[in-house]
Amino acid sequence: MTDAMQTAGDTEIFDRVESQVRSYSRSFPRLFTKARNAKIHGADGTEYIDFLAGCSSLNYGHNDPDMKSALIDHITSDGLTQGLDLFTNAKRDFLAAYENIILRPRNMNYRMQFTGPTGANAVEAAMKLARKVTGRQFIVSFTNGYHGVSLGALAATGNSGHRGAAGVTLSGIHRAAYDGYFGPDVDTAEMLDTQLSDPGSGIDAPAAIIVEAVQGEGGLKAASADWLRKVQAIARKHGALLIIDDIQAGCGRTGTFFSFEEIGLDPDIITHAKSISGMGLPMAAILIRPEHDIWKPAEHNGTFRGNNHAFVTARVALEKFWKNDRFEKAVKEKGDHLASRLEKIAQNHGLSARGRGMMRGVNAGSGERAEAICKECFKHDLIIETSGPHDEIVKVLCPLTIEKEVLDAGLDVMENAFATVFGQSHLAAAE
Numbered sequence: 001m002t003d004a005m006q007t008a009g010d011t012e013i014f015d016r017v018e019s020q021v022r023s024y025s026r027s028f029p030r031l032f033t034k035a036r037n038a039k040i041h042g043a044d045g046t047e048y049i050d051f052l053a054g055c056s057s058l059n060y061g062h063n064d065p066d067m068k069s070a071l072i073d074h075i076t077s078d079g080l081t082q083g084l085d086l087f088t089n090a091k092r093d094f095l096a097a098y099e100n101i102i103l104r105p106r107n108m109n110y111r112m113q114f115t116g117p118t119g120a121n122a123v124e125a126a127m128k129l130a131r132k133v134t135g136r137q138f139i140v141s142f143t144n145g146y147h148g149v150s151l152g153a154l155a156a157t158g159n160s161g162h163r164g165a166a167g168v169t170l171s172g173i174h175r176a177a178y179d180g181y182f183g184p185d186v187d188t189a190e191m192l193d194t195q196l197s198d199p200g201s202g203i204d205a206p207a208a209i210i211v212e213a214v215q216g217e218g219g220l221k222a223a224s225a226d227w228l229r230k231v232q233a234i235a236r237k238h239g240a241l242l243i244i245d246d247i248q249a250g251c252g253r254t255g256t257f258f259s260f261e262e263i264g265l266d267p268d269i270i271t272h273a274k275s276i277s278g279m280g281l282p283m284a285a286i287l288i289r290p291e292h293d294i295w296k297p298a299e300h301n302g303t304f305r306g307n308n309h310a311f312v313t314a315r316v317a318l319e320k321f322w323k324n325d326r327f328e329k330a331v332k333e334k335g336d337h338l339a340s341r342l343e344k345i346a347q348n349h350g351l352s353a354r355g356r357g358m359m360r361g362v363n364a365g366s367g368e369r370a371e372a373i374c375k376e377c378f379k380h381d382l383i384i385e386t387s388g389p390h391d392e393i394v395k396v397l398c399p400l401t402i403e404k405e406v407l408d409a410g411l412d413v414m415e416n417a418f419a420t421v422f423g424q425s426h427l428a429a430a431e
Contacts, residue, residue: 010031024385037061037401037403038053038062040383049381049383050398050399051382059251060317061402066316067312067316071309081309083308085305091308094314095112097318101319109290110270110290111288111289112286113125113286114283114285116302117310118282119247120154121148121302123152123271124148124153127243129292130241136207137172139172140173140209142175142211143158143181143218144221146215146216149165155170174206176191178218192234205238206240208243209243210243211243213263216387219354219363222354228260229265242268243270246271247272247273250270250274252321252358254358256328257328267287275317278314278316281309334404338360341411341415345415348415358400359397361387362393363393364392370388370391370394371391374417376417377414394418
């Protein structure tokens with residue numbers, strides 16, 4: 001055995017060589033070897049149910065067989081891997097599928113820009129373009145929003161833990177209150193409009209308003225349709241572009257392909273990443289209304305924006321799951337079932353459930369309690385994580401393709417974990 005070879009389950013190399021910045025591997029310190037749909041296998045043979053799904057980058061599950069087959073065919077026929085922004089057959093076929101399956105049926109007219117293959121870079125491109133289009137500097141983002149950790153996207157992000165690592169002043173953003181931030185009786189959209197309309201508020205006219213319809217990392221808060229429509233109207237009134245960050249909430253996660261399409265929004269720019277590639281491969285893009293596509297060549301580029309492997313699997317995902325409404329209906333049914341199960345768990349312990357579609361969770365009341373619940377779940381072979389400003393939300397982000405019996409098995413583990421942790425809390429309080 002050479003030094004480079006490791007025995008099954010050996011993770012010492014990660015402690016010795018990999019950076020301290022790693023995070024998920026601290027919550028789930030196992031060596032994983034393979035995965036299929038909603039299950040991941042450890043090196044020791046343990047089978048885990050996946051309620052994390054690559055942070056919503058695996059909406060269609062691990063290793064979808066049709067995507068895998070198409071990718072293998074592409075590779076074995078010497079199809080391009082790296083194409084920069086050259087015309088390739090893989091990119092052509094993906095764009096055609098996206099136009100015919102996603103845009104035209106929804107009467108949407110957008111151009112697609114491929115950015116560097118991360119969600120943060122898509123957000124950077126969106127904000128940069130909004131500033132170029134309007135000639136303005138400031139962008140409105142919202143409390144508890146999450147848009148990435150590169151400097152521009154980080155400025156728009158609310159999380160202090162991420163912001164604290166910047167090392168520089170994060171500027172160019174006006175932070176507004178998200179829907180419900182001050183409770184149900186305060187209309188935060190009206191507050192924003194009042195501030196932008198008041199020449200004495202000290203808030204400059206914004207280039208854009210960037211918003212998530214459902215805040216993923218911010219705690220699974222789902223904005224109301226009325227509030228989102230008001231935010232769009234405010235953007236139009238004040239000459240700002242509306243950017244919908246659909247990176248985590250899109251590609252079916254909330255029940256429809258776009259998180260906002262049942263609300264009737266007409267964004268100027270939409271960000272895509274995570275599950276847009278279909279198979280967890282790096283890929284990101286923004287959708288731009290044609291009148292705003294005023295880039296000069298290469299003004300926002302990136303070496304790996306031409307990931308042809310991702311174009312192949314992204315096309316298959318669209319053709320397999322979105323050509324008709326069967327998948328969408330199935331996701332909505334699972335989302336309703338998930339909501340019912342989580343409401344029961346929440347009610348059992350005097351808690352609240354939140355979210356939309358297959359993007360839901362339970363507020364455990366504190367980060368310590370949520371962490372304990374997730375650890376208890378992992379003891380019983382369920383991978384699940386937290387979100388929220390205090391990591392207080394136990395978040396379910398399982399693949400949309402999860403079989404109902406596997407979903408219920410995972411929810412049973414989750415229900416028992418809540419009972420165990422809350423039972424221990426009651427015992428401690430009694431003592």
